[in-house]
Amino acid sequence: MTTHLNQPREVERLVNGMPTSDGAGVKLLRVLTQDLQRRLDPFLMLDYFHSDDPGDYLAGFPDHPHRGFETVTYMLAGRMRHRDNAGNEGLLGPGGVQWMTAGRGIVHSELPEQEDGLMQGFQLWLNLPGRNKMTTPAYRDIPADEIPVVTREDGVTVKVIAGEALGVAGAVSRPDTEPLYLDVQLPAGTRFEQPLPAGFNAFVYVYEGQAQVGGRAQPVAARQMAVLETREERDGVRVAAGDAPVRLLLIAGKPLRESIAQWGPFVMNSREEVIQAVEDFNAGKF
Template identity: 50%
Template structure:
């Protein structure tokens, strides 16, 4: 990889990681791996089922041009390290990145990143519950429902649907029968994006350089 970050969040199952820097990790159910590829990481991921199941998410988060060739980094977070909130009305929140704010409640996640200022929350709503997380105006906001049925304002979203929201305004989430969803938000960089395989850069020339570096053994 070069030029971006990967965030792996396991719901069920395990993921074993090894890379050229000597990092070896086993991501457990409920854990998070945050890898900043920057100028280059060569790694392997080996999925391992747990009791016959494996489920989770891997997200790609772009890096700004000034950080794309910076130093790579890798961090594993155990489930117990991730802040969890039990909110009034039967809402639970796992705060992975950014700051969760709702009413008078404020909780920092395990990761804070500059430039993109991402928010990454795993939210669980019980039947007849509601929550209004605050998202900074101008952030690009996505909601992915992976269990149950969600209401976003007056609109409904069901399991397997990805909802793209306006970049301004209040966010009101509720559920009649319960729902689980990922809230993903970040500040747009406003830079060109050129992606090829495991490389995300700003120009075709930078992609070609990444390919040459990988072939020459100098990517990482």
């Protein structure tokens, strides 16, 4: 099944990301940073981690709180153990996804269950609308074999984590932000097109090879994010591979258009709500 777009979106800008560390010293690349939150609403953050040096990841992410949004962890290689104070536990393995709704407050840890080898994957933060920020926390562990994968005759392979692609519904759907989360593999010389509603914000993150994005085939190198323009007449996204294969994420969603107030792991709609989140956490109310 193929899609033909009339006017694919073009690349608005390229983002290289910021090397940083988080948790107990895990080294990662922060691709979607706080200054892009309004532009890429409803997405708040995207981190990429990729290392075979245990010193870069072994300390993991000990107990820490969240309130007001969802975290989506997608593992490409390695194993990470999730535990939280709501009694949830799961082992995130290669190809698996952990989708956690922090809601009114949750405390969790994410710790590696390996002492060597490659650790590679992503964590995406997805905002919740104001009316749902204090919802009951929830957790879902989705093994790789429960995530739909579609392979076309030309070898293009699309893993549908959320949303819908090539006529296949993904493992997750959300009513307010309607996120699309695809992992796309392009053999050399192939292309893939995905329709998108005009008002959705969208971006492409290339993690292997060099992609060509948009009608003008803008080159996007590995470890670059392409923010895609949002214009009424554009009907979707086109990505292509040149002489070498490419792997990339295509992520899009319906903006909430609400105020964003963030302090560390708390994302609310106002400064007062963030202060309340800090007080509630310190009082042991999560």
